[in-house]
Amino acid sequence: MHELSIARSIIGAVHEEASRQGATSVLELELVVGPLSGVEIPSLEFGLQVLSRGSVLEHAALHITSPKAEGRCLDCATCFGLEFHYAECPSCGSFRTEVLSGRELKISSIVIE
Numbered sequence: 001m002h003e004l005s006i007a008r009s010i011i012g013a014v015h016e017e018a019s020r021q022g023a024t025s026v027l028e029l030e031l032v033v034g035p036l037s038g039v040e041i042p043s044l045e046f047g048l049q050v051l052s053r054g055s056v057l058e059h060a061a062l063h064i065t066s067p068k069a070e071g072r073c074l075d076c077a078t079c080f081g082l083e084f085h086y087a088e089c090p091s092c093g094s095f096r097t098e099v100l101s102g103r104e105l106k107i108s109s110i111v112i113e
């Protein structure tokens, strides 16, 4: 379950940021997890819950947003919503498409005390 190691590195990054600012606890943590990031959000939430015990994140409210994934056709330049990495262009049927967004996995905001 690689969500657990992702949770660990998120907690590590938050911990570093909190101690850099001399904070003792984190009130809120906001994450952006794209639908194509390969991360299962419920597993990530579970991992964060388990691993944050006893850390600065123990009492933090966790918000995860998952923006819509978007792709673009390399043949006709149509942009469209994506559900998978490989998609057929809805306009011309080409499979030469690229992912524009949806793979992000990042901390968007930290509220500390």
Ligand SMILES: [Zn+2]
Pocket (backbone or CB within 6 Å): 073, 074, 075, 076, 077, 078, 089, 090, 091, 092, 093, 094
């Ligand atoms: Zn196309």
